Amino acid sequence: MNDDKKNNEAFRFSRRGFIKTAGPTTAAAMAGRVDEAVAEIEKSEKQELVGPAASPIELNINGETRRLKVEPRVTLLEVLRNHIGHTGSKEVCDRAQCGACTVLLEGEPVNACMMLAVAAQGKSIRTIEGISASGKLTSLQKEFVEHDALMCGFCTPGFITSLTALLEQAPNATDEQIQEACSGHLCRCGTYPKVLKAARAAAGRRGDA
Amino acid sequence: MSEGWPKNPKYLSKDLQRVDAHDKVTGKAEYAYDVHPKGCLYGQILRSRWPAARIQSVDLSVAQKMPGVKAVILIQKVPREVRYYGQEIAAVAAETTEQAEDAIRAIKMIAKPLPFVVNTIDALEEGAPAVFEGQSNLSKAKIRNKGNVDQAFNEAHAVIELAVSTQVEVHHPLETHGNTIDASGEEITCWASTQGITSVRGGIAKALDVPNNKVRVKMDFMGGGFGAKFGAGVEGVACAQLSREAGAPVKLMLSRFENHLSVGNRPNSLQHIKLGADKNGKLVAFDLNGFGSAGFASGGSSAGGGGGAGIPAPYIYDVRVQRSSQIGVAINAGSARAFRAPGCPPASFGIESAMDELAVKLGMDPVELRIINDPQEIRSKQWSQAADRFGWKNKYKKPGSSPGVVKTGVGCAGSKWAGRGKGSSAEVEIAPDGTVEVRCGTQDIGNASKTFMTVVAAETLGISPELITARVGDTTFPPSGGSGGSTTCPSVSPAVKDACDNALEALQEASGISDLSGANWKKACARLAPNPIIAQGKWKKGLSGSGTGGVQMAEVEVDTETGFVKVMKITCVQDCGLLVNRLTAESQMNGGIIMGIGYALYEERVLDPITGVALNPNFETYKLTSMADTPEIDLELQNMPERGVIGIGEPATVPTASAIANAVANAIGVRVLSLPITPDKVLNALSKVPAPEESIPWGRVASLTAQGEFIDLNSKEWIV
Numbered sequence: 001m002n003d004d005k006k007n008n009e010a011f012r013f014s015r016r017g018f019i020k021t022a023g024p025t026t027a028a029a030m031a032g033r034v035d036e037a038v039a040e041i042e043k044s045e046k047q048e049l050v051g052p053a054a055s056p057i058e059l060n061i062n063g064e065t066r067r068l069k070v071e072p073r074v075t076l077l078e079v080l081r082n083h084i085g086h087t088g089s090k091e092v093c094d095r096a097q098c099g100a101c102t103v104l105l106e107g108e109p110v111n112a113c114m115m116l117a118v119a120a121q122g123k124s125i126r127t128i129e130g131i132s133a134s135g136k137l138t139s140l141q142k143e144f145v146e147h148d149a150l151m152c153g154f155c156t157p158g159f160i161t162s163l164t165a166l167l168e169q170a171p172n173a174t175d176e177q178i179q180e181a182c183s184g185h186l187c188r189c190g191t192y193p194k195v196l197k198a199a200r201a202a203a204g205r206r207g208d209a
Numbered sequence: 210m211s212e213g214w215p216k217n218p219k220y221l222s223k224d225l226q227r228v229d230a231h232d233k234v235t236g237k238a239e240y241a242y243d244v245h246p247k248g249c250l251y252g253q254i255l256r257s258r259w260p261a262a263r264i265q266s267v268d269l270s271v272a273q274k275m276p277g278v279k280a281v282i283l284i285q286k287v288p289r290e291v292r293y294y295g296q297e298i299a300a301v302a303a304e305t306t307e308q309a310e311d312a313i314r315a316i317k318m319i320a321k322p323l324p325f326v327v328n329t330i331d332a333l334e335e336g337a338p339a340v341f342e343g344q345s346n347l348s349k350a351k352i353r354n355k356g357n358v359d360q361a362f363n364e365a366h367a368v369i370e371l372a373v374s375t376q377v378e379v380h381h382p383l384e385t386h387g388n389t390i391d392a393s394g395e396e397i398t399c400w401a402s403t404q405g406i407t408s409v410r411g412g413i414a415k416a417l418d419v420p421n422n423k424v425r426v427k428m429d430f431m432g433g434g435f436g437a438k439f440g441a442g443v444e445g446v447a448c449a450q451l452s453r454e455a456g457a458p459v460k461l462m463l464s465r466f467e468n469h470l471s472v473g474n475r476p477n478s479l480q481h482i483k484l485g486a487d488k489n490g491k492l493v494a495f496d497l498n499g500f501g502s503a504g505f506a507s508g509g510s511s512a513g514g515g516g517g518a519g520i521p522a523p524y525i526y527d528v529r530v531q532r533s534s535q536i537g538v539a540i541n542a543g544s545a546r547a548f549r550a551p552g553c554p555p556a557s558f559g560i561e562s563a564m565d566e567l568a569v570k571l572g573m574d575p576v577e578l579r580i581i582n583d584p585q586e587i588r589s590k591q592w593s594q595a596a597d598r599f600g601w602k603n604k605y606k607k608p609g610s611s612p613g614v615v616k617t618g619v620g621c622a623g624s625k626w627a628g629r630g631k632g633s634s635a636e637v638e639i640a641p642d643g644t645v646e647v648r649c650g651t652q653d654i655g656n657a658s659k660t661f662m663t664v665v666a667a668e669t670l671g672i673s674p675e676l677i678t679a680r681v682g683d684t685t686f687p688p689s690g691g692s693g694g695s696t697t698c699p700s701v702s703p704a705v706k707d708a709c710d711n712a713l714e715a716l717q718e719a720s721g722i723s724d725l726s727g728a729n730w731k732k733a734c735a736r737l738a739p740n741p742i743i744a745q746g747k748w749k750k751g752l753s754g755s756g757t758g759g760v761q762m763a764e765v766e767v768d769t770e771t772g773f774v775k776v777m778k779i780t781c782v783q784d785c786g787l788l789v790n791r792l793t794a795e796s797q798m799n800g801g802i803i804m805g806i807g808y809a810l811y812e813e814r815v816l817d818p819i820t821g822v823a824l825n826p827n828f829e830t831y832k833l834t835s836m837a838d839t840p841e842i843d844l845e846l847q848n849m850p851e852r853g854v855i856g857i858g859e860p861a862t863v864p865t866a867s868a869i870a871n872a873v874a875n876a877i878g879v880r881v882l883s884l885p886i887t888p889d890k891v892l893n894a895l896s897k898v899p900a901p902e903e904s905i906p907w908g909r910v911a912s913l914t915a916q917g918e919f920i921d922l923n924s925k926e927w928i929v
Contacts, residue, residue: 082251087236088235090432
């Protein structure tokens with residue numbers, strides 16, 4: 001994808017990505033491509049079954065390869081928080097309704113509470129801990145601090161993560177794009193007006209408030 | 210009143226950035242939920258799946274033998290009763306969350322389901338299932354009487370009557386209730402998600418039967434409370450007991466589902482209101498006949514820990530002659546708890562709806578009617594100040610006169626709150642390198658405690674905020690009480706100032722330098738080596754004030770084809786007393802308003818009358834305000850240093866829903882009588898479908914509330 005296209009294309013939420021991975025067989029069958037559907041079924045039959053006991057998995061988290069043994073039912077969020085100590089992503093609703101557990105999977109925001117860790121293998125996973133790994137705040141984080149776009153702070157890592165993905169794809173994101181990126185995120189303290197201002201400022205529109 | 214504060218401040222009333230913002234934007238901030246001591250187990254609770262049942266036996270033996278399970282406890286001895294869907298029965302601790310979940314499923318129970326009632330109106334009826342066997346579901350009526358109400362109504366020029374209702378609202382802080390507790394040894398540490406570390410300490414010590422001084426409660430960060438997180442709670446006590454039994458630390462955080470059921474809510478209200486005025490619009494008579502439920506404990510002595518169903522009507526207005534009779538009704542549901550300005554949002558919705566109806570009847574502008582009847586000096590000016598900012602005169606039109614399918618309307622409402630200070634204490638440590646640590650056993654619940662403490666210390670010591678570290682949330686610090694009632698800032702700020710004043714004096718004495726400004730600061734501090742100075746301070750009368758007022762105005766668009774309401778703008782004028790830190794105070798006001806929008810349009814706990822089960826225990830169906838629902842918010846924070854520090858976290862949320870409801874009525878020309886104002890209610894109102902509030906047997910309610918306990922008008926219970 002070239003940069004221009006990145007900027008102009010509406011920011012996409014990653015549900016599409018989920019559908020893509022979950023339903024290729026169905027998709028192929030629905031499209032009437034019987035050969036492809038058969039190939040998909042054969043491929044899935046060849047895959048080794050895992051579980052219910054803990055099995056070894058390998059995850060690429062913030063550029064590091066992490067090997068661990070977990071049951072297949074364990075979510076990516078659980079692994080991040082309870083197995084490797086990355087507690088920046090929060091569990092708030094456990095139903096993909098609030099965005100507090102957002103991580104970037106291949107650069108796209110996903111709800112880590114709704115993804116099994118085994119399914120995240122082979123993909124790059126970036127968490128809030130990987131967003132300012134050097135300890136130096138990104139310009140988005142700086143704007144959050146300056147505008148006071150946070151209160152209790154529990155939802156903040158999720159907002160930052162989704163908005164980081166947006167601004168990397170669309171550095172001059174419009175208000176509409178910002179609103180869309182924040183649409184999967186809930187805040188109970190009511191920081192939205194300042195989140196919007198901070199994101200605008202990070203997108204180069206500091207004066208528009 | 211507040212001569213103690215500087216006349217020309219350098220840091221007070223400015224925009225200091227939140228001092229812990231860096232930790233929050235990087236995910237480094239460690240909440241109770243994030244603490245993970247070595248060998249930490251995960252706790253979970255088994256809950257009642259019946260709205261009412263007698264639990265005859267509970268078999269824990271299978272769960273105890275399951276893989277990874279280290280402790281299994283009963284919450285309460287059996288046989289026993291459970292009185293709501295979601296009540297706690299047993300708890301387990303296991304090595305992984307999945308193992309804990311498996312163990313919960315393996316607990317077997319024998320229970321006898323009992324009759325139940327979850328609808329407040331049904332619970333009033335004779336023969337309704339009793340929530341507590343052999344007891345009435347109704348509390349004694351609370352009656353207030355001033356003057357001859359019947360006579361005053363007879364003599365009134367204009368009288369309106371209306372019946373309204375408000376819903377049960379659930380706090381839903383994003384960090385659920387819970388703790389990480391290490392009770393494996395003699396010294397017990399509890400990392401709590403709490404608004405009151407001291408009360409949690411007392412609760413845990415009592416539950417484990419250990420002295421208070423063996424329990425340390427810590428709270429570095431917490432993800433919101435809104436009034437629901439004061440005590441140790443059933444889940445805190447269970448966590449401590451599991452930790453003791455397992456001999457290992459245990460983390461027990463509730464799920465969103467559990468948070469919805471059992472850790473507090475704002476009671477509903479049903480109000481029959483009569484309001485009369487003379488021909489000039491001066492209010493002459495008020496009558497309220499009302500009831501509401503604070504859950505299963507509503508009829509008993511514990512009406513929900515500060516969250517009873519009573520409302521302080523007629524709230525902000527001065528009515529010479531008034532009567533109010535209210536009863537609490539027990540239902541099979543989780544108990545209420547204090548919720549951001551307890552009682553006030555429902556009271557405001559009732560009286561402000563009535564005020565607008567009266568204004569229509571009198572042919573008066575709603576703002577004018579309020580100015581005439583507002584007894585509070587500051588707020589009576591705020592009505593005009595808000596109207597000017599908002600452009601009320603141009604925007605206000607006769608109800609229902611907005612043309613087209615999508616109609617616009619405006620509404621207004623006011624608030625009052627005490628926001629006073631009380632006995633906090635704090636201490637200040639000045640190190641030989643010139644840095645300062647300010648410590649206070651208060652909490653930072655998102656209200657920026659650490660930040661305003663830094664502001665006050667920088668101002669008083671005359672040094673840069675960068676030299677100061679503020680710490681809260683530790684029972685080893687000087688005690689400060691719970692963070693509730695908007696008392697934190699007015700309590701803690703004077704205590705920090707006093708400690709800083711004392712520290713300055715001690716530093717002058719120890720260093721022999723009397724002028725500590727500029728470069729002298731470091732010079733004086735260096736003379737302290739090797740020991741720091743530690744000075745204590747206490748809240749003092751005179752540095753804080755009380756009695757804040759605010760006015761909000763709302764502009765809405767209502768689609769008369771879909772019933773959809775969009776809030777376009779909220780203007781808010783708020784008296785803040787001495788504004789300690791403007792940047793974070795703005796955030797608090799925004800937050801109160803946004804929560805008020807949820808109360809107006811989206812949030813409602815729904816219980817199924819057939820099964821007694823909560824139908825919307827998640828964020829898909831219990832809807833919070835989102836960014837897309839958030840309108841333009843125009844704030845005027847009035848800084849009145851002469852009034853001292855006053856808390857504003859609660860009043861911010863009170864008038865929003867009332868103003869929105871009045872704006873909707875103004876737009877469509879008919880009133881939606883209940884909150885939340887959902888599209889179906891708008892369409893029903895437009896089609897003249899009678900509202901449920903109108904079919905309540907109010908005559909029977911009046912006979913139930915006619916006899917009761919007389920409440921003295923000066924009783925503290927009714928003063929907010």
